[in-house]
Amino acid sequence: MQQYLQLCQHILNNGHKKEDRTGTGTISVFGYQMRFNLQEGFPLVTTKRLAFRTLIASELLWFLKGDTNVRTLIAERNYIWNEWAFEKWVKSSEYMGPDMTNFGLRAAQDEAFANVLEEQMQLFNERMLADEAFAAKYGDLGPVYGKQWRSWPAANGETIDQIANVIEQINKNPDSRRLIVTAWNPAEVDEMALPPCHTFFQFYVADGKLSCQLYQRSADVFLGVPFNIASYALLTHLIANECGLEVGEFVHTLGDAHIYSNHIEQVKEQLTREPRALPTLHITEGKSIFDMTVADIKVEGYDPHPSIKAPIAV
Template sequence: MLTGEQGYLDLSKYILKNGTKKHDRTNTGTYSVFGHQMRFDLSEGFPLLTTKKIPFRLIVSELLWFIKGDTNIQYLLQNNNNIWNEWAFKNWVDSDDYEGPDMTDFGIRSQQDYEFNLLYQEQMNIFKENILNDHVFAEKFGDLGNVYGKQWRDWKTSQNETIDQLKDVIDLIRNNPDSRRHIVSAWNPEDVPNMALPPCHTLFQFYVADGKLSCQLYQRSADMFIGVPFNIASYALLTHIIAHECGLEAGEFVHTLGDAHIYTNHVEQVKTQLGRQTRPFPALKINREKESIFDFELSDFELIGYNPHPSIKAPIAV
């Protein structure tokens, strides 16, 4: 059984050794395996990886963005969170409105060509300034389509009604904790073509036993080096705050992966990480005066005792 941070490292090592070389949407290439699971006991600390530094503030602001039902990166940029920039930026540079230098395959070219990277950074800074300061521009190019927050909070039905899945699942946990229907889905087949990136973490289910709330996530596509550490911490945090609202303790986070992969341009970074020793997970401190998940702000969360190894930089495949 893969458990804790060592389980994450063991799976990464397994993928490097046994993964199938595959082509992918980004034309980067991956080493891939299918169908694995990791488990994290949330009573043993908050599962923020220690073999490389993971920016907790970015995880919190992204999760709050999902919870708000927001799909525009303006909120993220206002909180100095740049993790979704590339997908919105692509919308702009692929549009008829864009008049700058050619940005084709900017994700790969910016890593390989110093001169191009300078042009790319210049255009990205222009883009970010426009998102932050031009409301019309932000509405047109900052929105990522009906991604996670939209599906969690405002799922549109065939009857033109909407379902607030997150609110409904909290109510169900409170009123019928033994139900087997504590499920939130981000995968809406009708909306997938209109999303900047179809949901990678597609469905999650809660489970109540012995006064504890556990969560299992099914993730169809799992970028082990960059994405998965964020996903682990994000859903662990979601479990903690929903448990808090429902008067429960946090139990386990169970992470089930479909296509678990390492990008070919992340191999050396993964090997560096595998050469490091794990350290104890930090503790999570939550502002207990907030009663509702929908009232939390960035300042309501604090890590105690986080002592990671240095961060390891790697390119994002867009």
């Protein structure tokens, strides 16, 4: 995973200081590309531990099922999208708990508040699972990735299943230059809890191998990008498995690639660590991508350095 570490170092060396919507501040570069040969191992960052099956695999399967409610993820102990649903809850007139204004930034700076936030988040998770009406109201994130991938709203009132369509086209016309899925829907961006960061991806078939290129408009390099790399490498494997192909490359093209100001020390710590051998991915062969569960996906030989914690900018 030297490509990822080189990106981190490139931003530290060449990044521009920029403000952002969260108020945290970043150092940022514009336009960067990494290439990963998926034949050489599964690109799961080894300089810190990532929860592959709990977070990465379950989130991708959530997208592929067209789901947009965090209740499904919480049931699988995946809390990666919780901050955005929790923010909707604490900003509502029904919330009567402690003041949660700017909870992400405050938790990073105030240990006592971080404990209060953890307690409130736990209560939120419990209620999401126990109260279906509450989950429907506060757990839905709007028309985010899963909705756009599986139910893009067409002009005639029907919906378009982009994932099913691209699989059909790979099978029927693998040389097509239109093997594209997009999550960026300008008509619905304002209804989303978070506009798509990984905006669209394109497949390419050559020599019996499937490659994928992702364009990511906004890339949180310390927290988000390692997950994005693994998620789209996994997606490439799943689509290749569905279409009877081998895997080729995952090409990751970044727009605004940034390190948040409160992640800089964590990035520097990660850069002191030596990358280890990449793990191997195993998925259930012959099973439809639409029927996959987390139990069908596993990595072997993953021996990373310990995890490094950092706050999420919401």
